Amino acid sequence: MRTLSRSLCWLAMGGLACGLAWPTLLPADTPAPIVVGYLGMERPDDREPLSVLDPVLDDDGLQGARLGISDNNASAQFLGQEFVLHEVEVAEDGDVGEALERLVEQGAEWIVSGLPGEAVSELMAHPARGDRVVFNAASPDDELRGEACHPELYHTTPSRRMLADALAQFLGYKKWDRWALVYGNTEEDRILAEVLRGAAERYGHRIVGEEMWPHDPLARRAEGGFHAIQREIPVFVQELPEHDVLVIADETDYFGEYFPYQTWAPRPVVGTQGLIATPWHRAHESWGAVQLQRRFEEFAERRMTPRDFGAWLAVRSLGEAAARTGSVERQTILDYLLSEEFELAGYLGLPVSYRTWNHQLRQPILITGPRMVASVSPQEGYLHPRSPLDSLGADEGESTCRF
Amino acid sequence: MPFLSRGSVSPAIKHAVCALALGSLLMLPLAAQAERIFVSNEKDNTVSVIDGESLEVVETIRVGRRPRAMAFSSDGSELFVAVGDDEAIDMIDLESLQVVRSQSAGDDPEVIRVDPNRPHVYISNEDDNIVSVIDYERRTLVTEIPVGVEPEGLGISPDGRWLISTSETSNMAHIIDLEAMEAVHHRLVGARPRHAEFTHDGRKAWVSSEIAGVVSILDMEESFDVEHVIRFDVPGVPRETVQAVGVALTSDGRYAFVALGPSNRVAVVDQQSYEVLDYLLVGQRVWHLALNGDESRLYTTNGVSGDVTVIEVDDLRAVKSIPVGRFPWGVIVEP
Numbered sequence: 001m002r003t004l005s006r007s008l009c010w011l012a013m014g015g016l017a018c019g020l021a022w023p024t025l026l027p028a029d030t031p032a033p034i035v036v037g038y039l040g041m042e043r044p045d046d047r048e049p050l051s052v053l054d055p056v057l058d059d060d061g062l063q064g065a066r067l068g069i070s071d072n073n074a075s076a077q078f079l080g081q082e083f084v085l086h087e088v089e090v091a092e093d094g095d096v097g098e099a100l101e102r103l104v105e106q107g108a109e110w111i112v113s114g115l116p117g118e119a120v121s122e123l124m125a126h127p128a129r130g131d132r133v134v135f136n137a138a139s140p141d142d143e144l145r146g147e148a149c150h151p152e153l154y155h156t157t158p159s160r161r162m163l164a165d166a167l168a169q170f171l172g173y174k175k176w177d178r179w180a181l182v183y184g185n186t187e188e189d190r191i192l193a194e195v196l197r198g199a200a201e202r203y204g205h206r207i208v209g210e211e212m213w214p215h216d217p218l219a220r221r222a223e224g225g226f227h228a229i230q231r232e233i234p235v236f237v238q239e240l241p242e243h244d245v246l247v248i249a250d251e252t253d254y255f256g257e258y259f260p261y262q263t264w265a266p267r268p269v270v271g272t273q274g275l276i277a278t279p280w281h282r283a284h285e286s287w288g289a290v291q292l293q294r295r296f297e298e299f300a301e302r303r304m305t306p307r308d309f310g311a312w313l314a315v316r317s318l319g320e321a322a323a324r325t326g327s328v329e330r331q332t333i334l335d336y337l338l339s340e341e342f343e344l345a346g347y348l349g350l351p352v353s354y355r356t357w358n359h360q361l362r363q364p365i366l367i368t369g370p371r372m373v374a375s376v377s378p379q380e381g382y383l384h385p386r387s388p389l390d391s392l393g394a395d396e397g398e399s400t401c402r403f
Numbered sequence: 404m405p406f407l408s409r410g411s412v413s414p415a416i417k418h419a420v421c422a423l424a425l426g427s428l429l430m431l432p433l434a435a436q437a438e439r440i441f442v443s444n445e446k447d448n449t450v451s452v453i454d455g456e457s458l459e460v461v462e463t464i465r466v467g468r469r470p471r472a473m474a475f476s477s478d479g480s481e482l483f484v485a486v487g488d489d490e491a492i493d494m495i496d497l498e499s500l501q502v503v504r505s506q507s508a509g510d511d512p513e514v515i516r517v518d519p520n521r522p523h524v525y526i527s528n529e530d531d532n533i534v535s536v537i538d539y540e541r542r543t544l545v546t547e548i549p550v551g552v553e554p555e556g557l558g559i560s561p562d563g564r565w566l567i568s569t570s571e572t573s574n575m576a577h578i579i580d581l582e583a584m585e586a587v588h589h590r591l592v593g594a595r596p597r598h599a600e601f602t603h604d605g606r607k608a609w610v611s612s613e614i615a616g617v618v619s620i621l622d623m624e625e626s627f628d629v630e631h632v633i634r635f636d637v638p639g640v641p642r643e644t645v646q647a648v649g650v651a652l653t654s655d656g657r658y659a660f661v662a663l664g665p666s667n668r669v670a671v672v673d674q675q676s677y678e679v680l681d682y683l684l685v686g687q688r689v690w691h692l693a694l695n696g697d698e699s700r701l702y703t704t705n706g707v708s709g710d711v712t713v714i715e716v717d718d719l720r721a722v723k724s725i726p727v728g729r730f731p732w733g734v735i736v737e738p
Binding site for chain 1: 511529530532551552553570571572573574575589591594595613614615641642643644665
């Protein structure tokens with residue numbers, strides 16, 4: 001059947017490729033294509049996931065943008081539109097401005113950023129950007145959605161606060177409201193710990209004790225590493241007062257993975273390891289997500305990550321707006337993105353859309369273990385006058401963003 | 404059963420032949436039995452059989468993995484069930500209530516429709532962006548029709564001329580000419596279109612959109628354009644949970660019923676004015692709908708609560724919920 005089906009497919013389409021590789025059958029009066037530039041940053045050498053089961057990726061995010069273009073073109077061909085992607089990757093300490101200039105030279109009118117927070121600010125301030133819009137698909141910095149927000153900056157990846165709120169709501173549902181917090185020694189983790197404290201307060205939890213993990217990353221594959229870990233972790237956490245959950249803040253994934261099953265008290269590990277809050281996960285298959293997972297895996301020959309998902313959402317937002325408005329004009333597309341009509345199917349059960357006050361994409365957040373999704377926030381019962389999704393992250397009234 | 408070839412027999416004769424065939428079936432002792440309702444349980448890999456009189460589950464049929472859409476063969480002797488994870492269509496003999504054969508159906512078949520004139524079954528293959536056409540008598544693949552990303556809903560016109568395929572990511576209704584076997588019109592509809600249903604006179608098609616929570620009405624006579632959009636506003640329910648999925652239309656052109664997903668409501672719509680008349684509370688995450696033979700009852704599948712709600716059409720009242728398997732998806736009433 002499979003072979004037959006393939007050969008028939010070839011016949012039916014007169015030798016044009018089947019499946020995702022859509023032929024671009026464009027009418028003669030095709031308007032100019034919509035050119036998107038993906039700007040990524042090389043992975044720092046020391047940034048590898050702690051577990052050897054996780055692949056080390058060098059195209060994280062980029063593949064999501066590529067699939068987004070392919071999905072857009074599958075519809076665009078029926079509408080006489082076309083999407084094109086250009087890609088640039090800068091070195092860890094490379095010149096973001098120069099990379100931007102290259103994309104602009106290639107005709108990129110829209111930028112999807114796989115950059116960390118600081119580099120995003122640099123990008124926004126660079127003169128080569130002009131009034132091009134940037135989609136932040138990688139940085140969770142709340143500052144970029146607050147004080148450092150910009151009218152031409154959109155965020156498809158959730159902020160730290162959205163993730164922390166999503167987790168706090170689930171722990172509220174469980175009534176696990178005594179938290180012990182362990183955070184790493186990086187700047188990211190210091191910020192995340194602060195965000196977690198805020199979420200705990202908002203949702204009626206209590207942080208009963210805190211510890212900072214003072215060590216630098218350990219060798220990933222040291223022989224017999226777990227012997228030391230097995231002795232070290234219980235001692236490290238045994239002074240913490242009685243708690244319901246041990247909350248870990250380790251964004252760069254350098255120690256948190258050691259904690260499950262090694263704790264002093266028999267308590268679940270949650271946060272950035274153990275039970276996590278994330279916009280995307282391979283275990284998520286509801287609401288048609290299985291289709292996106294399969295499509296991505298066939299396309300990229302690996303699993304889709306949260307960063308891929310953020311980049312895919314950015315490109316798909318443009319595709320949806322261009323299809324609905326029948327336009328490739330920047331202002332028409334932007335007006336539509338921020339209008340009430342804009343609703344994107346993000347495979348998360350509820351439509352996703354942009355908050356007008358800081359251009360953050362409002363979206364459901366997965367609460368998942370390493371192998372199975374436990375829940376999706378917002379949790380039932382956390383009410384909001386506009387949308388339950390706005391119970392996650394900075395709301396209109398409290399946002400410090402002023403465009 | 405020999406099928407009637409298209410074009411050679413007038414619809415009137417066809418109906419007469421069908422009536423004859425049905426008439427002879429009715430002579431059998433089986434004729435005494437009440438109407439049967441079939442419900443596919445997506446997570447249990449079963450089909451529940453409900454007796455239309457006692458409103459109880461009288462049989463549970465084991466089928467392949469992840470059963471979703473169902474359709475009857477044109478002669479009414481078999482029930483086809485798309486079993487997505489087995490990439491097949493299981494064919495259930497309606498006398499023995501057993502799977503008698505299984506037809507491979509391409510990647511992840513979800514929705515199926517049967518041609519009223521030819522022994523064709525149309526299958527949306529979500530992962531391949533195609534609609535497959537299979538001859539279920541000769542058991543061969545007839546052709547594959549390219550459509551948009553993630554084809555899902557299928558609707559076939561009563562005369563078998565048009566097939567509508569909805570693509571969930573392209574957000575389009577692809578209108579397929581079944582003589583040419585190709586998509587000839589593409590129309591944007593609401594986000595994540597799920598289901599397409601023709602009116603009984605074939606003049607309109609109702610296309611529901613899950614994420615947008617709307618139903619688009621397509622003119623199927625001339626323009627093939629969306630000529631009206633029905634929106635739903637359930638009081639006291641978050642707007643995001645109002646998601647339009649299954650659609651059932653009464654043959655007299657009076658009512659349309661629209662399943663509204665996690666809002667746990669079925670909308671009752673005036674089929675002519677498109678005015679929403681009422682919202683009926685049913686089980687959790689109502690997904691698909693089916694009217695019974697004389698259209699006195701409507702059955703709904705409620706995925707999360709794992710039951711079927713029975714609604715009396717005359718007074719628009721839910722009268723019973725029947726526990727079935729886990730995650731009931733589709734429902735169909737034996738003709």
